[in-house]
Amino acid sequence: MIYLDNAATTKPLFNAVKQSEKYLLCEYFNPSAKYKQGIETKKSIENARQIILKDLPPYFDVVFTSCGTESDNTAIFSFAKRGNVITTSGEHSAVYECFNQLKMRGIEVRFAKVLKDGRVDKEHLLSLVDDKTTFVSIVHVNNETGGINDVNDLSTAIKRKNPSVIFHSDGVQAFGKLPFSLSESVDLYSVSAHKIGGLKGVGALIKKKKLTLAPYIFGGGQENGLRSGTENVFGINVFAVAYNEKQANLRNDYEYVLSLKELFLSKLDKDVIKVISSEFCSPYILSLSAEGLRGEVIMHMMEEYGVIIGTGSACSSKNPHSRILKECGYGAKTLDGAIRISFSALNTKEEVEFAVEKLNECVKKLKGIMKK
Amino acid sequence: MKKIIIVRVCEIFLKGKNRFYFVNLLEEHIKKALNGVKFTLSKLQMRFLIEDFEESDYLKIVEKLKKVSGIHTISPAVVVDSDYEKIKECVIPMCEDLRGTFKIETNRADKSFAIPSVELSRMLGGDVLSVYGKNLTVDVKNPQHVVKIDMRENGKSLIYTQVIKCVGGMPIGSSGHGFLMLSGGIDSPVAGYLTCKRGMKLSSVHFHSYPYTGEAAKEKVITLGKMVAEYSAGMTLYVVKFTKIQEAIHEKCAEDLMITMMRRFMMRITERLALKHGGQAIITGESLGQVASQTVESITSSNSVVTMPIFRPLIAFDKLETIEIAEKIGTYETSILPYEDCCTVFLPKYPAIKPKMDRILKEEARLDVESLIEEALLDVEVIHL
Numbered sequence: 124m125i126y127l128d129n130a131a132t133t134k135p136l137f138n139a140v141k142q143s144e145k146y147l148l149c150e151y152f153n154p155s156a157k158y159k160q161g162i163e164t165k166k167s168i169e170n171a172r173q174i175i176l177k178d179l180p181p182y183f184d185v186v187f188t189s190c191g192t193e194s195d196n197t198a199i200f201s202f203a204k205r206g207n208v209i210t211t212s213g214e215h216s217a218v219y220e221c222f223n224q225l226k227m228r229g230i231e232v233r234f235a236k237v238l239k240d241g242r243v244d245k246e247h248l249l250s251l252v253d254d255k256t257t258f259v260s261i262v263h264v265n266n267e268t269g270g271i272n273d274v275n276d277l278s279t280a281i282k283r284k285n286p287s288v289i290f291h292s293d294g295v296q297a298f299g300k301l302p303f304s305l306s307e308s309v310d311l312y313s314v315s316a317h318k319i320g321g322l323k324g325v326g327a328l329i330k331k332k333k334l335t336l337a338p339y340i341f342g343g344g345q346e347n348g349l350r351s352g353t354e355n356v357f358g359i360n361v362f363a364v365a366y367n368e369k370q371a372n373l374r375n376d377y378e379y380v381l382s383l384k385e386l387f388l389s390k391l392d393k394d395v396i397k398v399i400s401s402e403f404c405s406p407y408i409l410s411l412s413a414e415g416l417r418g419e420v421i422m423h424m425m426e427e428y429g430v431i432i433g434t435g436s437a438c439s440s441k442n443p444h445s446r447i448l449k450e451c452g453y454g455a456k457t458l459d460g461a462i463r464i465s466f467s468a469l470n471t472k473e474e475v476e477f478a479v480e481k482l483n484e485c486v487k488k489l490k491g492i493m494k495k
Numbered sequence: 496m497k498k499i500i501i502v503r504v505c506e507i508f509l510k511g512k513n514r515f516y517f518v519n520l521l522e523e524h525i526k527k528a529l530n531g532v533k534f535t536l537s538k539l540q541m542r543f544l545i546e547d548f549e550e551s552d553y554l555k556i557v558e559k560l561k562k563v564s565g566i567h568t569i570s571p572a573v574v575v576d577s578d579y580e581k582i583k584e585c586v587i588p589m590c591e592d593l594r595g596t597f598k599i600e601t602n603r604a605d606k607s608f609a610i611p612s613v614e615l616s617r618m619l620g621g622d623v624l625s626v627y628g629k630n631l632t633v634d635v636k637n638p639q640h641v642v643k644i645d646m647r648e649n650g651k652s653l654i655y656t657q658v659i660k661c662v663g664g665m666p667i668g669s670s671g672h673g674f675l676m677l678s679g680g681i682d683s684p685v686a687g688y689l690t691c692k693r694g695m696k697l698s699s700v701h702f703h704s705y706p707y708t709g710e711a712a713k714e715k716v717i718t719l720g721k722m723v724a725e726y727s728a729g730m731t732l733y734v735v736k737f738t739k740i741q742e743a744i745h746e747k748c749a750e751d752l753m754i755t756m757m758r759r760f761m762m763r764i765t766e767r768l769a770l771k772h773g774g775q776a777i778i779t780g781e782s783l784g785q786v787a788s789q790t791v792e793s794i795t796s797s798n799s800v801v802t803m804p805i806f807r808p809l810i811a812f813d814k815l816e817t818i819e820i821a822e823k824i825g826t827y828e829t830s831i832l833p834y835e836d837c838c839t840v841f842l843p844k845y846p847a848i849k850p851k852m853d854r855i856l857k858e859e860a861r862l863d864v865e866s867l868i869e870e871a872l873l874d875v876e877v878i879h880l
Contacts, residue, residue: 492745
């Protein structure tokens, strides 16, 4: 199998799972327990916390959650409470649906337009910010197109207009993949473990220390009372080891994945397949469209060759068309044929060559069948 | 006092000398439906009594019985000795939650009981009013609640207030074995349910067009099939790979006849499978004029390729009427999931609404119908639901 749907989830890193196995089989103690074993388990979580924070400025802290979606929800519902709040129309549903919920609760929600490659239209975004704006959330890397928003630059520009704005970014497709650091103008940043070789069921909200979250899960007061519930010790430790490994190889992986994407694009038959992603997009994500055909059919045809690709965000595959690509301004023909190729550093050049060759073949074959 | 469930049959009582065949068949299906639950079953004239079950299984039993064809209604009841004081002890607590108007209705099969029916109802009504007079008034003509007392000849009385409507119809198997053409849509599961209701045992056939339709579409059909299977006392689903046939039609025949041709192939394949596996009829979810393939001309075209009877229980149903039943049997939510259906790929822009038979035959002659069918029948997936 050639797996090219790594933006949906990626293979857990063997080393990370192996190294943390002791928390499943031996050190399975409750981190809240006061005996030595419990305290040791608690220490492993604190150690993991420091690993996640190690490349970030010292004014950040981390709250472990169950996923990126929970991190987004916690950030948004803690601070988007009054005045007007702004996000982009190309957000992942984990943010987009929160803003729809805010709208239903009577809060003024403003959606900034997105460009053809999924990045936010900065001019439009800034025109929406006024002295009543309290909260802004901008995705770091668009999960369908890979469009990279410069969150440091955007948050600085926003705060120049209104310094009291709280700025959040969904960094699920960027964290552990792109080389970056967070500037002081970013207040909250959501991340997820399973996109970088960790496990499903673990995420984190990186937040400024001075910000107080409004928890909505109450109980035993874990995570400083911000997220109650017995911690996912194994998952958190796997997350930390996976992140460590990813960070250590970040630049190499980035360059390598970029070469995979370029190889893919160089062999892609652009006469039959349109490229949606631009040069400003993450190398990890490549959005394409076999216009006039159905992305799902191409996905199944590729499956026959053992190549797994995506048809857009897995979280929204229940809808026939991608909301995000629609917001980017594409028409029905492009939306019908949309597919998403997403790489990982585990993919080989041979795999990519095989996949692109088969994709060209499948699209041409299907065009032939459907041409009548 | 003991809890039981009274099961009433539907129109089996209309049957003459064959009645016992139907009753025994229904008994078999009740036992099958309640497989895994501890209970005893006895017959009381044209009713069944389900007894000796665990209290915690009660709701499970009711839900299972509601899906057994041939059962008209069921009533959860209590059994007590036919003694005035004991009956009263049961009746009063049963009325605790009732509000509005009520009446007590007594059926005294046990004529040895000293108090006549009307008098007993009147006395018990008075007893209920003395306790719950604030909540209840008597209305013997059109009451909101009826407390029924059924005094049996064995010295026992069955007392109940609730009558739960079930599927009705005839026991499964009493009307033969049909092959349902099951798509992922709203109509075919309803057609299957209605046919089960008349006692027909079902198998089903689904046409799958991978890669034009995916695994999710097949899983959806399997989920729908399982729901229909509950009414059919189990069901076998035959999944036919239809891609090659669709591609051949698309390549060689006129575009507007795509659906007409597909339907003719589907009918032929379903009939062949039915003949092989003991089927006696084909069942479809067609409704007259609903779509291009369901006009009288299109139906004539697909009808003409088989000799087996085709049942179309929804032929005169409006879509909303079908949706109402789909919601009732719980298939609607699954049917509206948006996965592609084999009918929706290769959809022509302008399908023929009134296809002419001579043109159909001419177009079909471009295909090697027999070998396409034979090839499809060689690789049929069989799933027991």
